Amino acid sequence: MGSKLSIILFSGTTDKILSAGVLSQAGAAMGSEVNIFVTFWGLLSFTKGEKKMMLPKEFEHMGPALMQGLQKEHVKSWYEMIMEAKEFGAKVYACSMACGVMNIKREDLDPIVDDMVGAAAFLQKAEGGQTLFI
Amino acid sequence: MDTTKIIDSRGAACPGPITDLARAYRNSKVGDILELWATDKGVRADTQAWATKTGNEILDVKEDPEKIVVKIKINKR
Numbered sequence: 001m002g003s004k005l006s007i008i009l010f011s012g013t014t015d016k017i018l019s020a021g022v023l024s025q026a027g028a029a030m031g032s033e034v035n036i037f038v039t040f041w042g043l044l045s046f047t048k049g050e051k052k053m054m055l056p057k058e059f060e061h062m063g064p065a066l067m068q069g070l071q072k073e074h075v076k077s078w079y080e081m082i083m084e085a086k087e088f089g090a091k092v093y094a095c096s097m098a099c100g101v102m103n104i105k106r107e108d109l110d111p112i113v114d115d116m117v118g119a120a121a122f123l124q125k126a127e128g129g130q131t132l133f134i
Numbered sequence: 135m136d137t138t139k140i141i142d143s144r145g146a147a148c149p150g151p152i153t154d155l156a157r158a159y160r161n162s163k164v165g166d167i168l169e170l171w172a173t174d175k176g177v178r179a180d181t182q183a184w185a186t187k188t189g190n191e192i193l194d195v196k197e198d199p200e201k202i203v204v205k206i207k208i209n210k211r
Contacts, residue, residue, distance in 0.1 A: 003187075026149035026180075029156035030187050075147040084153055 004033040004129025006122070011134055012041025014053045014078065015066075020134045021081030028088035033129070036082065037122040038113070039095035040102075046094060047108050051079060082112060093117045093125075138167040144201055148176045152184055159188070159208065166208045167193070171201050178202065 005027035009020045020036065027034045038046050045051055055063055076084075082092065094109055094116045106116055141158045143151035151172040158168050170181060178195055181204045185192050189210035196203045 022149055025153055029149055029153040030184055031156070073147045074145050074150075076150070081149075088156065 003031070004035070004126070006035040006037065006126035006129055006131045008122075008131065008133045009036055009038045009042040010040050012044045012054060013056050014045075015055060015059070016134050017042065017045055018075075018078045018081075020132075021076075021078030021085075023132065024085040024090055025081040028085035028090045031088075034085050034088075034090035035122070035125050036085075036090065036092045037095060037117075037126075038092065039098045043094060043098055043102055043104055045078075046092070046110050046113055047104060048110050051077070079112065086112070091115075091125075093122060095119070095122075138169055141168060141170045143170060143172045143174075143177075145173055148174050148180065150174070151177045152180045155181065155184060155206070159190075162208045162211070164208055164211050168206045168208065170204045170206065172204070173201055175202075177204060181206065 005023065007020050007024060009017065011017065024034050024036055053063065053067070055066070082090065086092070091114045092112055094104070094113045096116045096118050099105070099116055109116070139158060139162070141154050143154045146154065151170060151174055155168065155170050162168060170177065182192055185206060191207040191209055193205040193207050
């Protein structure tokens with residue numbers, strides 16, 4: 001083992017966050033060390049409070065059909081997926097610079113976030129593994 | 135004593151079954167047989183990848199109209 005998956009979650013739309021959730025959970029189940037670095041638009045879904053479904057403009061009309069499909073296939077929410085990944089040791093980090101820019105304080109972040117770190121700290125954690133930018 | 139444990143992941147979407155397998159793996163010991171039941175079609179390739187990665191062995195994969203059954207022998211903990 002000793003493998004590692006690091007995800008830079010930049011996007012704020014639910015479709016992309018869901019992809020990050022699937023890969024985090026799968027990576028964690030495979031025994032990989034998983035690190036998720038949430039930055040910019042991604043952060044909007046990692047503050048405390050209700051998680052709203054958001055789709056890219058060009059796919060908005062497919063929202064209801066997508067919801068139906070997700071329910072039919074019993075696909076869990078991205079939040080549950082990341083929680084499952086965390087059960088195997090996955091870590092979620094919020095980008096300190098983006099938090100500053102968006103005026104998000106440590107106490108505003110959802111408890112799913114382990115820590116607020118800078119880019120250098122994340123790169124050091126990601127070194128030697130696979131890194132995805134989503 | 136070696137045991138066979140059934141993991142029922144029927145109805146769970148990817149990556150649910152592989153997560154259920156990983157969870158059962160944590161409580162297993164060398165020699166155990168884990169039998170994963172799933173309906174997600176990705177489970178064949180996913181369990182193969184998981185076994186290769188973790189150093190365990192796929193003994194058998196069977197598919198009937200209701201489920202795919204993968205038998206995994208735990209060789210490494």
